[in-house]
Amino acid sequence: xxxxxxxxxxxxxxxxxxxxGDGLDPAARVGIYRHHAFATLGDxxxxxxxxxxxxxxxxxxxxxxxxxxxxxPPHSRCLVEYGADFADFLARFTPCQELPYLAGxxxxxxxxNIAATVREVTPLEAGKLAAIxxxxxxxxxxxxxxxxxxxxxxxxxxxxxQANQQDEMPAVDLTRGGISLQIRRVGEAVAWQRLDPxxxxxxxxxxxGLVLAAAMLAATLKDPxxxxxxxxxxxxxxxLAVASRIxxxxxxxx
Amino acid sequence: MPQLRPITSGREGIGLRSRHVSEIAATRxxxxxxxxxxxxxxAETPAMDRLLELRRDYPVSVHGVALPLGSAEELERxxxxxxxxxxxxxxxxxxxEHLAWSAIGGAYLNDLLxxxxxxxxxxxFCRHVEEAQEKLGRRSLIENPSSYLRYRHSPIxxxxxxxxxxxxxxxxxxxxxxxxxxxxxxxGFDPLAYLEALPIPAIGEIHLAGHHAAEGVDxxxxxxxxxxxxxxxxxxxxxxxxxxxxSTLIEWDTNLPALEILLDEARHxxxxxxxxxxxxxxxxxxxxxxxxxxx
Numbered sequence: 001x002x003x004x005x006x007x008x009x010x011x012x013x014x015x016x017x018x019x020x021g022d023g024l025d026p027a028a029r030v031g032i033y034r035h036h037a038f039a040t041l042g043d044x045x046x047x048x049x050x051x052x053x054x055x056x057x058x059x060x061x062x063x064x065x066x067x068x069x070x071x072x073p074p075h076s077r078c079l080v081e082y083g084a085d086f087a088d089f090l091a092r093f094t095p096c097q098e099l100p101y102l103a104g105x106x107x108x109x110x111x112x113n114i115a116a117t118v119r120e121v122t123p124l125e126a127g128k129l130a131a132i133x134x135x136x137x138x139x140x141x142x143x144x145x146x147x148x149x150x151x152x153x154x155x156x157x158x159x160x161x162q163a164n165q166q167d168e169m170p171a172v173d174l175t176r177g178g179i180s181l182q183i184r185r186v187g188e189a190v191a192w193q194r195l196d197p198x199x200x201x202x203x204x205x206x207x208x209g210l211v212l213a214a215a216m217l218a219a220t221l222k223d224p225x226x227x228x229x230x231x232x233x234x235x236x237x238x239x240l241a242v243a244s245r246i247x248x249x250x251x252x253x254x
Numbered sequence: 255m256p257q258l259r260p261i262t263s264g265r266e267g268i269g270l271r272s273r274h275v276s277e278i279a280a281t282r283x284x285x286x287x288x289x290x291x292x293x294x295x296x297a298e299t300p301a302m303d304r305l306l307e308l309r310r311d312y313p314v315s316v317h318g319v320a321l322p323l324g325s326a327e328e329l330e331r332x333x334x335x336x337x338x339x340x341x342x343x344x345x346x347x348x349x350x351e352h353l354a355w356s357a358i359g360g361a362y363l364n365d366l367l368x369x370x371x372x373x374x375x376x377x378x379f380c381r382h383v384e385e386a387q388e389k390l391g392r393r394s395l396i397e398n399p400s401s402y403l404r405y406r407h408s409p410i411x412x413x414x415x416x417x418x419x420x421x422x423x424x425x426x427x428x429x430x431x432x433x434x435x436x437x438x439x440x441x442g443f444d445p446l447a448y449l450e451a452l453p454i455p456a457i458g459e460i461h462l463a464g465h466h467a468a469e470g471v472d473x474x475x476x477x478x479x480x481x482x483x484x485x486x487x488x489x490x491x492x493x494x495x496x497x498x499x500x501s502t503l504i505e506w507d508t509n510l511p512a513l514e515i516l517l518d519e520a521r522h523x524x525x526x527x528x529x530x531x532x533x534x535x536x537x538x539x540x541x542x543x544x545x546x547x548x549x
Contacts, residue, residue: 003367004358018370020404022441028471029403036475037365044364073361077320077333078296119298188300 006030007037008073041069044079049086049109051164055102064093080117083110101155101174108157111149111183115190118147123239129232136246138213142206142235143243147185150204154178158192184240198223202231203240211247266520266527267315267503274513275304282311283517286524287347289315289503295344296336305344315348315459315503316341320362323382323396324355324369334389341390348459348501350395350428351386353379353416370405371415383423395458396420397428400436400465400476412437413451426458429500431493435486436465436474445489449496457497462490462523463505479508482519487526494530502527 002014012027019026042065046053053061068089074082087106096102123145132140151157156179159172180200183192195203202219210218212232219226235241265286270278278288288308295302295316305314318337322329341349354366369375387394398416410418420427429452438445464480467473482490482504494500504519 004361004363007363007365007367008361018406020406022404024471024473026403029473032402032468032471032473032475033363033365033367037363040364073363075360075362077357077362078293078336079364080294080297080299117297117299188303 003030007034008070010034038066038069041074041079041082042066045069045083045086048080048083048113049106051109051161052090052102052106054164055099055105055160056096060096064090064096067093080113083113086110101153101157101160104151104153104155104157105160107151107153108161108181108183111151111181111192112190114149115147115183115185118185120145120147120185120187120239121242124236124241124244126233126236128244129236132244132246139211139247140244141209141211141247142241143209143245144203144207144240145184145242148207148240149183150181150200150207151183152178152180152200157181158194196223198226199231199234202226203235206235206241265501266523267313267501268516268520269503269505269507270305270308270314271506271510272301273510274516275301275308277513279304279308283513285312285517285520287313287315287501287503289317289348289505290344292316292318292337292340293320295340302343309344313347314344315350315501316344316346318349318351319366320356320364321351321386322355322357323351323386324353324367324375324379325357325382326355326378327358329382329385330357334386337386338390341392348395349390349392350397350459351383352397352399353412353419354399366399368399368401368403368405370408371410371412372408373410376410376415376418380419380422383419383425387423387425393425395426395428397430397461398433398437400430400433402440402468402473402475404441411451413448417451417453417456420453420456425456427452427456428459428461429457429493429497430461430463430476431490432461432463432465432482432486432505433476435483435489436476439474446492449489449493452497454497457500460490460493460497460500460502461505462486462502462519477508478505481515482522487522490523491526491530494527499527499530 006012006015007030012030015030016026019029042062045065046061068086072085072089076082087103087110090096090106091103155174156172156176158179158181163169163172180195180197181192182195182203198219201222202215205215205218216228267287267289268285270288270290290305295305321333321337352366355369356363356365356367369379383396396416396419398412416427419425434445434448438448462482463476463478464482465474465476466480468475502523504516504523506516
């Protein structure tokens, strides 16, 4: 624990007495390990959030990564799995408040990372749904592809991300309004698409495990013209559902 | 008299980095084996499929960098299970981990932190190695660390500690020659004496890598970011003379160069291994003839 505090927090007071100087300040020796931990974990974050890094520049990113690391050291030993709450951290991190879309871009890059590191599983066939008795259909809940993320933002974060893939950054119209995105793995590639508000409400409700009736209610409240049959057909056509169950109790959207 | 032993898994290997994968797949260079960091292949990325394709043509060695064998806490079962799943899929020729610890209180520091070498830490470390070998269902190699600090209370010399671990657990030793050089230089001990203290039959692999001087302090740091330094090649020859020809890996993780540079380093290691083999087989009259040199 003392070495953890020394490496993570730079608080070497509890540990220096146990370390031989060998011609150097013991704290400087701990500093070599501390430097390595922060440099490599910072590099790992930069690898997962390259556009966030480009938007704020490398020096600021290193500073933000350093603060994040102190608060949220990794738990997984697989570094591609590190950074799940980096976007939330950036949203609270006062020094970058003048880039209001930054946390959104970080959420988007994390969703891309999930899609790149989680394999798709065999989807349910549409026939499976037809086999459910009509009186139970309203209480069906689905499990969706594990690579899926749904993300809504008041900023065009996908366009900002795309613009930052090029050396000469094209202008992005930030006033065009919000977007609702679905991000997933398709084969070996990562793909995303914008969804209309009704479809987005429907799919996020399903992704959260709500039963069909509740997901439909959420979607219809968002978009009175929501077409359940067509939306459900799309869910199966895209191979989004991987398992289903009949919920024992009725669930309604919060 | 050094003991002659066959090269167990072909010739010299290189660390497999994602940036080199397509070039290796396309050009199929002559390499003895490829070594991957276990933690880079635990997620379901397309990289896993690439690795399994290369696995058809190259022996693969799996090098763990994060199993906290030296941590005072219990081994994290979840990580060990993922390690095991990876090994079952890849069926590597070699499996290795470190004499170090890297996590405490649930936080993973991505550092290979040093252990104090005491009877107590030896018991604990051996218990963890035994548990890991049992769960993985196979023998593993344990690598000596590069060190930048020593504890005041650490009465067992590192090579003795390594030897005791190998004897008690049956694990092999991965001798990182660059780490021996770096630690020897940082603490002023004789690197040759270190090699002499390691048990010959336990040595299953050698690592070679670049190091650099830390900024502002008189300390060498193992950074895997440059060519193998000249004195380390010298120490490698000494290691070959003591251990015989052992599968040798060129490690390169930061400032990654063109694949050709890695292959060039591996060829140099191979040349030195050949020279060494002729030197040793020339002496005893009744020794078996040396095998034909490759290329």
